[in-house]
Amino acid sequence: MAPTSALRVAFVGAGYMTSEHLRAFAACPDVELVGIHSRSTHRVAALTKTFPGLDVFSSIEALYNDTNADLVVIAVPELACQTVCEQAFQHPWTLLIEKPVGYTLKQARQIEQTAEKLGAKAYVALNRRFYGSTLLLQNALQSTEGPRVVTILDQEDAESALAAGQPAEVVHNWMYANSIHLIDYFSQLCRGEHIGTKVMTPWNPDNPGLVVAQLQFNSGDIGVYQAVWNAPGPWSVAVSTAPLRAELRPIEQLSLQIAGSRHAELQSADPLDQQFKPGLLRQAQAAILAAKNQATTLPNLKEANRSMALVASIYGME
Numbered sequence: 001m002a003p004t005s006a007l008r009v010a011f012v013g014a015g016y017m018t019s020e021h022l023r024a025f026a027a028c029p030d031v032e033l034v035g036i037h038s039r040s041t042h043r044v045a046a047l048t049k050t051f052p053g054l055d056v057f058s059s060i061e062a063l064y065n066d067t068n069a070d071l072v073v074i075a076v077p078e079l080a081c082q083t084v085c086e087q088a089f090q091h092p093w094t095l096l097i098e099k100p101v102g103y104t105l106k107q108a109r110q111i112e113q114t115a116e117k118l119g120a121k122a123y124v125a126l127n128r129r130f131y132g133s134t135l136l137l138q139n140a141l142q143s144t145e146g147p148r149v150v151t152i153l154d155q156e157d158a159e160s161a162l163a164a165g166q167p168a169e170v171v172h173n174w175m176y177a178n179s180i181h182l183i184d185y186f187s188q189l190c191r192g193e194h195i196g197t198k199v200m201t202p203w204n205p206d207n208p209g210l211v212v213a214q215l216q217f218n219s220g221d222i223g224v225y226q227a228v229w230n231a232p233g234p235w236s237v238a239v240s241t242a243p244l245r246a247e248l249r250p251i252e253q254l255s256l257q258i259a260g261s262r263h264a265e266l267q268s269a270d271p272l273d274q275q276f277k278p279g280l281l282r283q284a285q286a287a288i289l290a291a292k293n294q295a296t297t298l299p300n301l302k303e304a305n306r307s308m309a310l311v312a313s314i315y316g317m318e
Contacts, residue, residue: 008067008071009034009069012037012074013076014044018036022051022054034053035069036048036057037057074095075098076098081100081101082111088120096125096283099124100308108301127279128184129299130282133252134248147241149240153228156175157230158174158208175203175227185237194306197313198214198216211225245264286298
């Protein structure tokens with residue numbers, strides 16, 4: 001049984017991501033999983049078998065009123081996110097919301113404005129920020145000086161997304177739903193403010209294919225983005241500096257090449273990201289700190305929308 005001082009965590013949504021968040025929070029000390037709300041009764045039933053301490057509630061209002069939760073994790077389909085957030089913002093808990101928080105930049109900004117108006121304390125679950133490989137990369141870059149070139153290779157398959165049952169409206173904006181995972185690395189790794197995007201090969205929604213763009217930052221850092229749609233390709237992030245080249249490929253694995261060497265040294269894999277869905281345990285720990293009003297590295301809605309704006313600058317869609 002959790003101690004009486006345990007942080008009380010509730011959940012909205014009962015899909016795959018909620019199950020992974022539940023595993024992560026269940027592994028944190030002094031946490032009590034207190035309740036869940038979802039429109040999917042059969043999924044909720046499956047989760048409560050695995051996590052029998054979860055009480056099931058018919059509404060977000062009842063979820064808050066009856067659990068007095070300190071933290072709520074929201075993981076719902078993209079088209080439901082705005083409505084769910086507006087309801088959840090009515091209560092004084094800390095919110096951790098699965099990305100994308102809005103399936104377009106316009107909607108994401110509306111959600112941010114609503115949160116600000118209601119004084120909601122809301123954060124976004126950009127879990128790749130908490131990968132062991134990402135944290136190792138950030139640490140390796142701390143001692144480097146001079147400009148950086150951050151190169152991102154993205155691959156997206158809208159046809160497969162449709163075939164998997166994703167709504168056409170979400171797939172039409174798939175760069176927000178899925179490319180955000182990679183484009184957020186520009187926000188993390190390129191220092192300073194984004195001052196412009198030069199699109200060399202523009203997005204063609206009628207014939208998705210190659211997209212190429214260069215992003216400029218007032219620090220002198222440069223972002224290079226290349227995406228291949230409906231064709232094979234790896235996800236990767238590379239950072240080039242004078243003393244060091246670093247690459248995440250796959251994203252969970254970091255390799256480092258020091259100046260003067262022709263060999264890239266593969267870094268050890270993170271054991272936490274093998275035990276849990278990568279990034280989720282550290283992200284849960286950061287969310288707990290936020291709920292306790294302690295310093296946290298979780299991105300808030302404003303910070304997350306910086307990356308949504310970068311998506312818009314590349315793809316010309318708001």
